[in-house]
Amino acid sequence: MDKAIEPNRVMPLEVLDLSYDAGGKTLLNKLDFRLEDGVRTVILGPNGAGKSLLLRVCHGLLQPGSGSVSWAGRTPSQAGRELAMVFQRTVLLRRTVADNIAHTLAIMGVPREQRSSRIDTALKEAGLSELEDHPARTLSGGEQQRLSIARARVLRPRVLLLDEPTSNLDPGATAAVEGMIRAADADGTRIIMTTHDILQARRLADEVLFLHRGGLLEHTSASEFFAEPKTDEARRFLRGELLE
Amino acid sequence: MSEVFSAVATAVELVVRLDPDLVEIVALSLKVSLSAVLIAALAGLPLGAAVALVKFPGRRGAVILLNAAMGLPPVVVGLVVYLLLSRAGPLGELGILFTPAAMVIAQSILITPIIAALTRQTISDLHEEYDEYLCSLGAGHLQRITTLLWDGRFRLLTGLLAGFGRASAEVGAVIIVGGNINHVTRVMTTTIALETSKGNLNLALALGIVLIILAASVNAAAVLIGDAASKRYG
Numbered sequence: 402m403d404k405a406i407e408p409n410r411v412m413p414l415e416v417l418d419l420s421y422d423a424g425g426k427t428l429l430n431k432l433d434f435r436l437e438d439g440v441r442t443v444i445l446g447p448n449g450a451g452k453s454l455l456l457r458v459c460h461g462l463l464q465p466g467s468g469s470v471s472w473a474g475r476t477p478s479q480a481g482r483e484l485a486m487v488f489q490r491t492v493l494l495r496r497t498v499a500d501n502i503a504h505t506l507a508i509m510g511v512p513r514e515q516r517s518s519r520i521d522t523a524l525k526e527a528g529l530s531e532l533e534d535h536p537a538r539t540l541s542g543g544e545q546q547r548l549s550i551a552r553a554r555v556l557r558p559r560v561l562l563l564d565e566p567t568s569n570l571d572p573g574a575t576a577a578v579e580g581m582i583r584a585a586d587a588d589g590t591r592i593i594m595t596t597h598d599i600l601q602a603r604r605l606a607d608e609v610l611f612l613h614r615g616g617l618l619e620h621t622s623a624s625e626f627f628a629e630p631k632t633d634e635a636r637r638f639l640r641g642e643l644l645e
Numbered sequence: 646m647s648e649v650f651s652a653v654a655t656a657v658e659l660v661v662r663l664d665p666d667l668v669e670i671v672a673l674s675l676k677v678s679l680s681a682v683l684i685a686a687l688a689g690l691p692l693g694a695a696v697a698l699v700k701f702p703g704r705r706g707a708v709i710l711l712n713a714a715m716g717l718p719p720v721v722v723g724l725v726v727y728l729l730l731s732r733a734g735p736l737g738e739l740g741i742l743f744t745p746a747a748m749v750i751a752q753s754i755l756i757t758p759i760i761a762a763l764t765r766q767t768i769s770d771l772h773e774e775y776d777e778y779l780c781s782l783g784a785g786h787l788q789r790i791t792t793l794l795w796d797g798r799f800r801l802l803t804g805l806l807a808g809f810g811r812a813s814a815e816v817g818a819v820i821i822v823g824g825n826i827n828h829v830t831r832v833m834t835t836t837i838a839l840e841t842s843k844g845n846l847n848l849a850l851a852l853g854i855v856l857i858i859l860a861a862s863v864n865a866a867a868v869l870i871g872d873a874a875s876k877r878y879g
Contacts, residue, residue, distance in 0.1 A: 429647040462780055481783060495796045495878040504792065508782045536878045 410473040411559040412438035412591055414459060415643040417467035421454060428454055430615040441592040447644045450612040453489065453564050454596035460486050460562050482509060489565040491545040491604035498548055499533040505552050519555055527551035527581065543574025550581045560634035561585055563594035566603065579605060599639060603627060611635050613644060656850035671855055674832040677745050681752035685808055687756045693764025694790055697772060711765060714758030723821030727749045732823065743824040751818035756808035758854040763804030767797040799874035803867045810863045
């Protein structure tokens with residue numbers, strides 16, 4: 402039976418019996434979880450755990466092999482512009498900083514007369530106003546990621562999905578990006594992000610989903626996860642051991 | 646040896662004082678080649694973009710065919726166009742054999758694969774890079790194509806310049822379908838061939854100088870555009 406669609410909500414995210422296979426391997430294995438509104442979720446795990454893949458399936462960029470993903474009863478494609486994605490490897494157009502944001506607004510059909518003020522606000526929030534006429538692809542790594550987040554947020558999404566947003570950044574740039582994530586959270590945007598950085602998860606997570614080899618081993622509050630991890634894999638991961 | 650130097654000196658003089666015959670031939674050459682580039686761009690840009698973006702059975706074969714067609718032998722293209730446009734041919738009624746229009750057709754056929762293949766490569770590379778981002782926005786086909794064409798515009802322009810370079814330096818096809826008729830279809834390359842065979846090196850060398858300047862300018866433009874685009878947009 403179809404679940405009832407709740408038109409004014411995008412949460413909860415319900416993932417039921419989700420699996421994803423590729424190349425003869427099971428990359429996501431029968432995941433079941435439900436994420437509610439009002440908290441920051443960090444999907445944590447070592448490289449190859451399936452974190453980025455899970456985020457893509459939740460966004461609708463990839464279709465699950467089996468199982469389902471629903472946002473308040475809607476499929477990811479029905480949730481559409483309520484969801485915005487920031488990728489680990491920034492994808493910036495060969496245009497200026499301002500034109501990168503303008504392009505997103507144009508694609509989403511925002512009227513031309515509204516674009517300028519929204520671009521100004523987005524750049525101000527990202528601390529990139531001074532660089533609006535610079536070629537986006539010549540910015541530093543941190544500036545590029547801030548532009549990616551600003552571009553995603555300019556759509557005013559209800560949920561921001563961030564895939565390892567600081568994996569290639571130095572501490573200073575990481576702090577600036579985390580500042581933007583906190584600001585988005587404070588504005589009421591639901592944050593769901595992946596990371597393999599334990600310290601970052603400690604700083605940002607309200608709840609943690611711990612993935613290993615495509616399986617969801619733990620789903621609990623951050624305080625509980627870091628204080629009393631229930632699985633051996635999580636304990637070893639938190640101790641900094643290399644998981645196979 | 647002195648005859649060669651004398652010919653070079655006379656040739657330079659023809660170029661400097663803009664000899665009317667020389668100007669007429671250069672003008673017709675540019676008109677034919679630019680028209681061919683325009684037609685080839687109208688056909689090659691969408692064709693290349695379509696092969697890059699649309700999934701269809703035999704797509705890989707189409708890519709191979711397109712790349713192979715970049716090396717079409719000009720004389721064979723000239724022969725085919727000649728057969729099509731000759732009085733007994735299927736398009737003979739048009740009566741355009743031995744006119745600049747026939748030369749434009751032949752050159753268009755020669756350079757359309759070049760423009761299409763370079764467009765396909767450019768769009769394909771950009772698509773690979775932008776695909777997930779455009780998907781995440783839910784961009785439609787038209788929005789995707791316009792985004793990719795716009796962001797690839799400088800590389801595409803380089804492709805058009807390559808097409809122009811090939812068209813303006815081509816002799817085999819245009820001499821067959823144009824006939825090298827004085828004041829009608831005589832272009833730089835065909836004149837060079839004719840005047841050289843007649844031993845009149847002055848005009849041939851003068852046209853050779855113009856042709857080399859043109860080729861160098863096209864290449865310089867391609868490099869400068871690429872550098873400027875890279876500096877401006879990263």
